Amino acid sequence: MTDRITRQVFLRRAAASGSILTVPGLLAACGGSGPSASGSTTVARKLAKTLHFSNWTLYIDKKGNTHPSLDQFQKKYGVHIDYTEDINDNASFFSKIEPDLARGQSTGRDLIVMTDNSRYPSLLVKKGWVQKLDKSAIPNIKNLIPQQRHPSWDPNRDYSLPWQSGFTGIGWNTKLTNPVLTMGDLLGNKKLRGKVGLLTEFSDTLCLVMAYNGDDPSHITDKTFNKAIATIQRAVHSGQIRQFYGNDYAPALANGDLVATMAWSGDIVQLQADNPHLHWQQPDTGGDIWTDNMLIPNGGNVYTASVYMNFVYDPKIAAEIEDYVNYVCPVLGAKEALLKKDPAIAKNALIFPTKPELDTAHTIDPNALNNEKYQTTWQNLISA
Numbered sequence: 001m002t003d004r005i006t007r008q009v010f011l012r013r014a015a016a017s018g019s020i021l022t023v024p025g026l027l028a029a030c031g032g033s034g035p036s037a038s039g040s041t042t043v044a045r046k047l048a049k050t051l052h053f054s055n056w057t058l059y060i061d062k063k064g065n066t067h068p069s070l071d072q073f074q075k076k077y078g079v080h081i082d083y084t085e086d087i088n089d090n091a092s093f094f095s096k097i098e099p100d101l102a103r104g105q106s107t108g109r110d111l112i113v114m115t116d117n118s119r120y121p122s123l124l125v126k127k128g129w130v131q132k133l134d135k136s137a138i139p140n141i142k143n144l145i146p147q148q149r150h151p152s153w154d155p156n157r158d159y160s161l162p163w164q165s166g167f168t169g170i171g172w173n174t175k176l177t178n179p180v181l182t183m184g185d186l187l188g189n190k191k192l193r194g195k196v197g198l199l200t201e202f203s204d205t206l207c208l209v210m211a212y213n214g215d216d217p218s219h220i221t222d223k224t225f226n227k228a229i230a231t232i233q234r235a236v237h238s239g240q241i242r243q244f245y246g247n248d249y250a251p252a253l254a255n256g257d258l259v260a261t262m263a264w265s266g267d268i269v270q271l272q273a274d275n276p277h278l279h280w281q282q283p284d285t286g287g288d289i290w291t292d293n294m295l296i297p298n299g300g301n302v303y304t305a306s307v308y309m310n311f312v313y314d315p316k317i318a319a320e321i322e323d324y325v326n327y328v329c330p331v332l333g334a335k336e337a338l339l340k341k342d343p344a345i346a347k348n349a350l351i352f353p354t355k356p357e358l359d360t361a362h363t364i365d366p367n368a369l370n371n372e373k374y375q376t377t378w379q380n381l382i383s384a
Contacts, residue, residue, distance in 0.1 A: 045134075045137070045303050047077055047304050047307060048079060048110070048303075048304040049079065049080065050081070050082050051081045051110050051111065051304050051308055052084075052109045052111070053084070053109070053112075053308070054087055054093070054113065055084070055087060056085065056088075056113060057085040058085075058325075059085075059163075059164070060083070060321055061324040067083060069317050069320050069321055070083055072317070073308060076311070077307065079304060090115050093112070093114070094120045097297060101124075101127070101129040101298060104298070105299065106298070106299025107298075109300055110301045111295070111300065113293065114292065114295060115290055115293070116153065116291045116293055117201075117203035117364050118203075118369065119369035121154070121160060122153035123370070124295060125153060125154060125160075130295045130296055130297055130298065131300065132159060132302070133159065133302070133305075134303050135306070137303060137306040138307075138309050139310060140309075140310045141157070141161065141310075143318075143332045144157070144162065144313070144331070144332070145330050147358040147359065147361075148162050148165070148330050151363065152218065152363070152365075154293075159296075160293040161293065161309050162291045162330035163291075163294050164328060165290065165327060165328035165330060166264050166265050166290055166328055167282060167289055167328065167353070167357075168199070168208060168262060168290065169262070170183075170186055170261070170263065170281060170282075171268050171278060171279065171280045172260040172261075172278070172279055173253060173254075173275075174278075174279055175277045176195075179281070180192070182285070183211075183212035183285060184212065186260055186283070187212075187231065187232075187234075192240065193240050194240070194242055195259035195260070196241050196258065196260055196261060197242055197243055197244070197245045197253070197261030198235075198243075198244050198261070199249070200246050201246075202374070203290065203369065204262060204290070205232070205244075205262060206220075206228055206364065207287075207288035207362045207363070207364050208285075208286075208288055208362075209232055210224055210227075210362075212231070213227055215227065215228070216362075217363065218362065218363050219365055220367070220374075225368070225377075229377060236384075244382040247267070249261045249263060250263075253271070253278060254271055265327075265328070266328075266350070269350050270326065280350060286362050287360070287361050287362070288361060289328070289358070289361035289363060294309055312331075313331050315333030315337045318330075318334035318337070319335075319338040319341065322334055322338065322345065323338060323341065323342050323345055326345065326351055327351065328350075328352075329351060
């Protein structure tokens with residue numbers, strides 16, 4: 001199975017570890033530092049001296065060589081954050097932490113960030129390799145946008161909180177084509193023939209094509225999967241599709257090799273700075289939303305990681321991070337906090353989408369991500 005390896009080379013993420021300090025101002029209660037076989041935890045409500053945080057590169061606010069929000073957390077709580085940008089893609093990072101988790105050992109990390117339209121967050125939960133959040137330390141969880149509160153792989157957000165999200169939709173170059181607003185146009189408009197890109201990512205491409213077919217991407221059956229594959233094959237065999245792309249669709253779209261393509265919203269935000277002719281929109285049948293999630297691996301300090309999650313769900317802090325990252329913010333109130341500081345970012349619908357845009361975005365069936373037959377069929381299609 002492919003992974004969004006270079007997905008947003010512009011914006012990606014970090015790694016960290018911890019000792020112990022009490023925190024003033026927070027009430028003592030049960031939480032968790034030692035995982036049980038069921039994944040439940042019993043947490044000592046003391047802050048570690050260090051929070052070990054693994055993220056993707058360029059995925060947090062930055063000023064010079066510093067990260068202001070991390071500095072603010074350290075100043076407020078006295079906790080140093082060992083922030084490491086050591087996640088290049090979900091598959092390789094999982095391979096890095098899997099041996100320790102399988103042996104019941106700590107990964108040396110308190111907080112990691114992984115993408116829900118890869119198979120790995122749901123797999124970590126199923127294997128009992130991540131710990132439950134200490135929600136009593138996260139009152140700001142109330143600021144999580146409604147559309148993100150009940151993902152199928154973690155329906156009560158017991159194990160995860162979103163870091164950032166992004167949409168998959170259609171990008172096009174207005175110098176070369178009229179707006180491309182439907183999947184039917186992308187897959188079948190003869191004026192675009194040979195100048196259309198699809199994504200190598202199973203989840204992104206299947207989501208958009210299944211929605212176009214009138215099927216539900218969040219509940220994939222053999223019938224709907226085969227129907228989507230047939231739809232894509234027709235477009236490939238007709239010569240409509242130039243290529244299946246990873247993040248390398250971006251320069252092809254910018255230089256005109258592609259006229260229109262499936263694209264990630266955050267990439268287009270970044271590319272528009274140099275090429276205002278590039279545009280992005282969800283297709284009329286709906287786009288795909290993916291989310292990078294904060295998770296606490298076994299052996300990590302649950303309380304300290306939960307306190308940090310609460311900190312970044314403060315709208316003011318979320319706004320500071322968002323002003324640099326430019327992906328879809330999961331925190332209610334961050335837009336309002338940004339309106340005075342950076343109104344252009346606050347008013348950008350690719351960063352703070354409307355409720356209809358969020359409501360019409362689809363998510364992939366997590367069971368399909370672990371279906372070996374589907375994955376083999378997909379790999380054969382994109383490799384042909």
